[in-house]
Amino acid sequence: MLVVKKFGGTSVANKERIYNVANRCIEEYKQGNDVVVVLSAMGKYTDELITMAKDINENPPKREMDMLFTIGEQMSVALMAMAMNKLGVPAISLNAFQVAMHTTSVYGNARLKRIDCERIKNELEQRKIVIITGFQGVNKYDDYTTLGRGGSDTTAVALAAALHADKCEIYTDVDGVYTADPRIVKNARKLPQVTYDEMLELATLGAGVLHNRSVELAKKFGVKLVVRSSLNTNEGTIVRRGHKMEKMIVSGVACDKDAARVAVIGLKDEPGVAFKLFNALAQANINIDMILQSVGRQGTKDITFTCSINDADDAARIISDSMDYESLDVNKEVSKVSIVGAGMQSNAGVAAKMFEALYNANINIRMISTSEIRVTVLIDEKNTDRAMNAIHDKFDLGNE
Secondary structure (H helix, E strand, O other): OEEEEEEOHHHHOOHHHHHHHHHHHHHHHOOOOEEEEEEOOOOOHHHHHHHHHHHHOOOOOHHHHHHHHHHHHHHHHHHHHHHHHHOOOOEEEEOHHHHOEEEOOOOOOOOEEEEOOHHHHHHHHOOOEEEEEOOEEEOOOOOEEEOOOOHHHHHHHHHHHHOOOOEEEEEEOOOOOEOOOOOOOOOOOEOOEEEHHHHHHHHHOOOOOOOHHHHHHHHHHOOOEEEEEOOOOOOOEEEEOOOOOOOOOOOEEEEEEEEEEEEEEEEEOOOOHHHHHHHHHHHOOOOOOOEEEOOOEOOEEEEEEEEOHHHHHHHHHHHHHHOOOOEEEEEEEEEEEEEEOHHHHHOOOHHHHHHHHHHHOOOOOOEEEEEOOEEEEEEEHHHHHHHHHHHHHHOOOOOO
């Protein structure tokens, strides 16, 4: 059996935890299984690198940031290989060049194109544990690229798919996927399993357990995903294809505080305006989420959308350079709160129940967006935690 195990930064934050991870991987290895390990940078090391970079240049080139970031993962995998060798098990660390992991050329947010597996397979045949840097790849210019925050999850799932692994285990500092962030909602409970679609929505909407692109890959290639804690041996959450999950209509509540609302007021009410606006943003690789267009009046209309806080200023600049409008408003003190559940497709009144919970908590809704298995509202950021708890209680998600 071939198992891919991914460990996050907190799991390898110090010597004690590195040896803890090493022992867990060796335990799997001694059962006769092939083991591939993917690691993130130690603890908050990536944040330290950002601080160092900004101290040198407050607006550093993205290419150079990717060059800098790769240090973190290379340090993790080398130290892990040393630990395993100290424990008497042959192990080898490999970076993105040595594998090689081919990506697109978008620095800071590259996408994997293909993985060369020959080196990995050769090392596995020699009964070594193979430890690979997460989060990084190599583009056509032979430059390092990074896959965006949380990209090590994507690395692990992509490797599992390319190697036809029997399962991919994602280890974090929590026991699995919860009905809500347990740091915000005290009675949140762990889910034994969720569907790929539910997990994709939760990951996209701010549940920080899995990188959304990793879930996309897992769904596409049918990779069996398990989310579990690196700090204990409790059973985790299985992410799999659709199933009937305890007859739950709503599986979880998620929040995303990394949101900004951009309102463009007084655009011309004519064909092509929306295309011109969003095409200009797309050309700058700015991802847009919620979109609201007003009813036209006196030859004008308003378009409001949400994006990442980090992209808000760039979006405003692009709009001012490319569009004719009356006024522009950017609000960075908002957040998105969402409910997700495969059972919502066949149950009426779910959205109304969510809105009732917010009404009872005296929380105003600024925008609404829906899909078959999701309802998202935009609210003032200061109300996020209250909203999460009110909705979680309304749907009684804390009880079995």
